[in-house]
Structures are given as structure tokens and as C-alpha cells.
Amino acid sequence: MFTTHDIERKGTDDISIAFDDFMQAFEAFKAANDERLESIEKRVSADVVTTDKLERINRALDDLTLKSRRPLLGASGGVARSALSIEHRNAFDTYVRKGESGTLRELEGKALSVGSDPDGGYLVPEETEAAVNCALKDISPIRAISGVRQVSGSIYKRPFAVSGPDTGWIGETAARVETATPTLAELSFPTMELYAMPAATSSLLDDSAVDIDAWLAEEVRIAFAEQEGQAFVAGDGVNKPKGFLSYTTVDNAAWEWGKVGVLTSGVAGDFAASNPGDILIDLIYAVRSGYRANAHFVMNRSTQAEIRKLKDNDGHYLWQPGARPGEAPSLLGFPVAEAEDMPDIAADALAVAFGDFRRGYLIVDRLGIRVLRDPYSAKPYVLFYTTKRVGGGIQDFDAIKLLQFSA
Structure with missing residues (x-):
């Protein structure tokens, strides 16, 4: 045994x-x-x-x-829940299994819950929301390395200084001149609705041995992660987050705030014939030293397969596997995040990104995941229209640089 x-x-x-x-x-x-x-x-x-x-x-x-990289299932933790939390979980379980929403509506009314009604669905228990968000971090490579902030409103606004106050050295008794006030601007990150619609059979819902919360989290996490991954990389910002490849790019030598600096490989759709790895070194040092400590390479597996073949002048491979199980591979000493939504190497493709994504790219999650039970649209199945609100965009344009395969 x-x-x-x-x-x-x-x-x-x-x-x-x-x-x-x-x-x-x-x-x-x-x-x-x-x-x-x-x-x-x-x-x-x-x-x-x-x-x-x-x-x-x-x-x-x-x-x-x-x-x-497949997350382990069945991991459990001893989370102490309040009586209200347990009551909410039981009420949600009854709603999902039988469609009875009276107790759930009363609980959300007591909690002064906003944006959750019979037409818009009901909030899932906190444990289910935490399980979904944790699984998203395990599955979504960009979410795993980016900055994440939770908000209760529909938009997150972040001020930043375009120009700081004038400073300088001065003698102890010298006259102080009046300094200029800082100029501030604002970045806005609206949250957009992301949905999934898993279906269940009546026999599944009637089976008391099935953990309905775990089933729902398992069903929606893959769908959410796939949609998020695409948006965080190449989303156009219309009803979805804006991906870091969708911003205006400029040659890194002429970089300015609001644009993403780009280096070119020197050959359309390929690395240079001689010393191909040199451009990767240039990409690393295009990022300021303060951003390199937590930097990652981001590319898809096709690009990684090509880079895996490159060597330095001493015959050592530039790409190395993780030193321990579960550890990301590295390229020139920096971890590699494999994002399938990055483009393949092709003419003018922005196929490699490098930088500190935790400081450079911000993901905004609005608190709460909602579920609306629909037993009518696809009889005999019961649909669960599940939504969450997510936003994203670049918050520091100096933290991320791109490699473009062009002449």
C-alpha cells in the first residue's frame, strides 16, 4: 500500500x-x-x-x-475559509448544479457586490478565482514574467514623469535657483471582457463526487490562457489588451518614449552568415543595465530551434537547457520564455524580444470571475458562460527591445 x-x-x-x-x-x-x-x-x-x-x-x-511545463494537477493547500466564504461556495455549488440562485443572490447583495446580477452572472468563490489565476500564470508565458496588478474598477491609470524636476550640484552657501516642476503624463490600461463557455452534462452535475469548482477552473483556464497569450503578444488593443508587438517601433539608436526600440539582424528573414550570435549580444546590451538583472528572451519554439544550433567562437552552444528540472532554458545566460504567439523567423518579422517584462509590460486583472448558467441554448447540455476582465500594455518603453529579421 x-x-x-x-x-x-x-x-x-x-x-x-x-x-x-x-x-x-x-x-x-x-x-x-x-x-x-x-x-x-x-x-x-x-x-x-x-x-x-x-x-x-x-x-x-x-x-x-x-x-x-504542464502544471501538476491535484495540488492542494490548507486555506482557512471564513464562514461567509464557505456559505458562498455552497451556494455557488447549488447554483451550478441545480440552477437555484436565491441564496447566492442574497449573499452577493449582503456583500454589496457590483457587476454581478442574474443577467451578468454570479461571482465564483474566491478559491476558484485563485485557482484559475494561478493556473493562468503556469500556462501563459507572458503572464508568468510580466507585472500583474488587480483592480476593482474597469480601468487602471498610471501616471509617469515625462520630465523630472531640475537637479544639480551646488555649494553649501551658494544661492539656490528655482527649479522647474515635473511634467506628468498618464498611461491607461482598460480591462476588456474575456469569456469561455464550457458545457456539462446533467449526469456530471448530479454526481456529488465531482468537485464542480475544480471542474470549472480546469475547463476555463486553458481557453483563457490561449486568448490572453495571443493578446499580450500581438493584441491590437481593440476589445482586448494591447500586445507589446503592436506598439510603434523605431531603430533603437533613435529610441524615444512611447515607442519600442528595434535592432535588425542585417539579413532579411535570417541571421547573418558570419558570427550570427553577435546580434543577440547586441540585443542584450541594448537594454540598460538596470533592466538586465530580471530580463528574459521571448520567442516561439521554431525560433528557439534555430537559435539552439548557434555556437560562439569557442564552439560552445549559446542555448543551454535548464540546470534543474522545471527550470527554463537559457540563452547567453538569460532565461528563455517560450511564447507560441511570437512570429516565426521571416523577412521583417519581430521574432525575438528581450527585456525586463515585469517592469516593461503590465497585466491588469479586474477582481472577480463571473458565471452565468444556461440550460436552454444547447439542450441536453448545460452551458456556463464564464467571464473575466483583463487589460494589458507596455508601462515602461525602455525595458523591452525587439530583434527584427531584416536587412
Whole structure:
């Protein structure tokens, strides 16, 4: 019979085995890529068999990376809940299973809940909201590295100084001149409605052994994460967050506030033929030192597969796997966040981003996730129209730089 200790040890062993498999695959990848490079030097073009072998190992590395990022399910924590919280959870459970909303309406009336009514749905319990938001952070790569702020209103406004007060050195007894007052501007981050509509059967809702809160959180988190991920990268700001690739770009040498600085690879749709990794070093040092300590590279797996093949002048690979299970891979010593919504390497594509996203990009969550039960639209199934409000945009234009694959 397994004990809790046995289960925990088995989980640890599984992670260690998976990590060992990944490291062995990476060593095989390096050997195959070295063989490919040697073939190119000898024959001018790479051997087809070697290239196919390299691509198979590359795909295996991608599969192992994706598996390592899947969040563990069934994790529990001892969260002490107030009597009101427990009552709300029970009332919400009754509403979801049977459609009875009287008790839930009374509780939300007592709490002076806004924006939650029979037409707009009812707020989920705090534990369910926390589970969804935690899962979103595990799944969404941009949310995991960006700044996140919760608000109770529909918009978050952040003032910033366009120009600070005049300062300078002065002697102890010298006359003080009057300084200019700072000039302030304002960034606005409106929250937009994001929805998902999972469906349930009557037998599922009647099964008392099913944790309805956990089921609902599991159903909506993937849908929310996929929509968020796309918006945080390339959203146009119309009824959705504005992605960091959607802002006006400018050559980094002429950077100014309100625009995102860009470096170019020198070749349309590719790295330079000689010393291809140099542009990645330039991208790192395009970011000021204060932002580099917590910086990340952001790219999709196709771009990462190309960069994985690059070496420095001493023959060392620029890309390295995580040192421990669950740790992100690194590029030139900085962690890599894999975002599938980033574009592939192509002519003029902004395929690589680098910077301190926690300071550079802000995600705004309005408190509360709402659910509206609909047993009529898709009989015999019951639909659950689930909504949350999310906003996002760049809050510090100096913290993020982009690499464009253009001449």
C-alpha cells in the first residue's frame, strides 16, 4: 500500500527521470548538430541523413520541454475559509448544479457586490478565482514574467514623469535657483471582457463526487490562457489588451518614449552568415543595465530551434537547457520564455524580444470571475458562460527591445 511519502517520492523520481531524458536528448542534439556542421564544412551542404536525424532530435527536445511545463494537477493547500466564504461556495455549488440562485443572490447583495446580477452572472468563490489565476500564470508565458496588478474598477491609470524636476550640484552657501516642476503624463490600461463557455452534462452535475469548482477552473483556464497569450503578444488593443508587438517601433539608436526600440539582424528573414550570435549580444546590451538583472528572451519554439544550433567562437552552444528540472532554458545566460504567439523567423518579422517584462509590460486583472448558467441554448447540455476582465500594455518603453529579421 502506498503512503503519502511513497507518492511524493514517486513524483520526484518521475521528474528526475524526465530531466535525465531531456539532458540525454540535448547531448544527442549537440552531437548531431556538430556532425551536420562538419558535413557542411566538408561537402559545402549538409548530409540529408544527418539533417533528418537532427530535426528528429530537435522535435523530441520540444516535446520534452512542453511536457515539463504542464502544471501538476491535484495540488492542494490548507486555506482557512471564513464562514461567509464557505456559505458562498455552497451556494455557488447549488447554483451550478441545480440552477437555484436565491441564496447566492442574497449573499452577493449582503456583500454589496457590483457587476454581478442574474443577467451578468454570479461571482465564483474566491478559491476558484485563485485557482484559475494561478493556473493562468503556469500556462501563459507572458503572464508568468510580466507585472500583474488587480483592480476593482474597469480601468487602471498610471501616471509617469515625462520630465523630472531640475537637479544639480551646488555649494553649501551658494544661492539656490528655482527649479522647474515635473511634467506628468498618464498611461491607461482598460480591462476588456474575456469569456469561455464550457458545457456539462446533467449526469456530471448530479454526481456529488465531482468537485464542480475544480471542474470549472480546469475547463476555463486553458481557453483563457490561449486568448490572453495571443493578446499580450500581438493584441491590437481593440476589445482586448494591447500586445507589446503592436506598439510603434523605431531603430533603437533613435529610441524615444512611447515607442519600442528595434535592432535588425542585417539579413532579411535570417541571421547573418558570419558570427550570427553577435546580434543577440547586441540585443542584450541594448537594454540598460538596470533592466538586465530580471530580463528574459521571448520567442516561439521554431525560433528557439534555430537559435539552439548557434555556437560562439569557442564552439560552445549559446542555448543551454535548464540546470534543474522545471527550470527554463537559457540563452547567453538569460532565461528563455517560450511564447507560441511570437512570429516565426521571416523577412521583417519581430521574432525575438528581450527585456525586463515585469517592469516593461503590465497585466491588469479586474477582481472577480463571473458565471452565468444556461440550460436552454444547447439542450441536453448545460452551458456556463464564464467571464473575466483583463487589460494589458507596455508601462515602461525602455525595458523591452525587439530583434527584427531584416536587412
